[in-house]
Amino acid sequence: MRSLGIIVVAGVTALTLASCSSTAAPAEAPAEGDAAVSVSELQIVVPADPGGGWDQTGRAVSQILTSEGIVDTAAVTNVGGAGGTVGLASLANETDPFTLMVTGLVMVGAVETNQAANRIEDTTPIARLTEEALVVVVPEASPYETLEDLVDDIVDNGQDVTMTGGSAGGADHILAGLILEEAGLTSDEISAKLNYIPNSGGGEAVTLILGNNVSAGISGVGEFVEHIEAGTMRALAVSSEEPVELLPDTPTITEAGYDVVLTNWRGLLAPGGISDAERDALIDVAAQLHDTETWTSELDTRGWSDAFLTGDEFDEYLAGNIDEVTATLRNIGLVD
Numbered sequence: 001m002r003s004l005g006i007i008v009v010a011g012v013t014a015l016t017l018a019s020c021s022s023t024a025a026p027a028e029a030p031a032e033g034d035a036a037v038s039v040s041e042l043q044i045v046v047p048a049d050p051g052g053g054w055d056q057t058g059r060a061v062s063q064i065l066t067s068e069g070i071v072d073t074a075a076v077t078n079v080g081g082a083g084g085t086v087g088l089a090s091l092a093n094e095t096d097p098f099t100l101m102v103t104g105l106v107m108v109g110a111v112e113t114n115q116a117a118n119r120i121e122d123t124t125p126i127a128r129l130t131e132e133a134l135v136v137v138v139p140e141a142s143p144y145e146t147l148e149d150l151v152d153d154i155v156d157n158g159q160d161v162t163m164t165g166g167s168a169g170g171a172d173h174i175l176a177g178l179i180l181e182e183a184g185l186t187s188d189e190i191s192a193k194l195n196y197i198p199n200s201g202g203g204e205a206v207t208l209i210l211g212n213n214v215s216a217g218i219s220g221v222g223e224f225v226e227h228i229e230a231g232t233m234r235a236l237a238v239s240s241e242e243p244v245e246l247l248p249d250t251p252t253i254t255e256a257g258y259d260v261v262l263t264n265w266r267g268l269l270a271p272g273g274i275s276d277a278e279r280d281a282l283i284d285v286a287a288q289l290h291d292t293e294t295w296t297s298e299l300d301t302r303g304w305s306d307a308f309l310t311g312d313e314f315d316e317y318l319a320g321n322i323d324e325v326t327a328t329l330r331n332i333g334l335v336d
């Protein structure tokens with residue numbers, strides 16, 4: 001298995017954390033001098049347009065928090081653009097401490113590729129919630145029957161082959177670069193040959209693929225599975241270490257001949273500068289969400305893996321993930 005840091009984070013770390021995800025981490029006691037607070041009204045910011053994995057996550061969190069009576073209200077607002085960095089800027093200016101923004105690997109990469117002024121390090125990490133395999137797909141009428149067919153055409157014809165997915169520098173873009181690197185291309189060759197069309201929401205990528213306006217697409221399994229099952233998209237490979245339950249007949253990228261594993265995590269951030277008591281209250285909300293049978297059912301339906309992590313452990317994971325993603329983006333030529 002490849003030893004790039006991002007794969008270590010997405011694979012080995014995920015396996016390690018799986019053993020402690022069966023029970024939610026309790027909220028930490030309020031810091032001395034801080035009174036405990038309760039949360040009844042939340043704002044949830046989805047830093048993408050409707051239709052993609054972040055939107056699915058944000059709306060699932062909102063619906064379950066309110067239906068289970070964990071909070072009274074959890075209004076969702078979409079603030080799309082630039083791989084989530086527009087939403088990140090809005091969070092930086094947020095004065096309501098009880099605001100949660102969906103985040104994940106995509107945003108980590110987008111901060112670097114967009115050279116964003118606002119950074120994840122300036123927020124308050126609350127919880128990592130899920131991990132999801134990505135899937136490489138082509139339109140139903142595509143001539144590509146295997147991942148090798150697609151990769152060989154990119155190597156031979158470069159910019160004539162178009163690939164779509166989420167934002168520039170996000171998980172989908174990174175996966176495309178890693179596959180081409182594994183196919184033997186240098187970072188300069190990847191930059192020259194990879195014609196990647198980014199989108200601010202999963203719905204846009206679906207439209208491009210179904211309209212036969214691109215050669216291939218990459219996104220989370222949950223975003224494409226209904227189209228694959230309907231036969232309007234053909235799955236070539238999934239990015240997990242093992243086959244995905246929702247797509248049992250689809251090979252892994254490794255099985256397809258390219259030694260690459262990458263999963264996309266998603267979680268929740270709060271504004272920077274909130275009090276310890278406010279942070280603990282939000283962590284407790286996330287823990288209560290995680291413990292519901294409704295959330296477990298949602299994970300199964302979406303094909304998401306439970307990757308729950310909070311508090312200082314999530315802080316440490318996030319810091320390491322930022323370092324690893326930045327190094328990988330440099331390795332495959334997506335940032336200088």
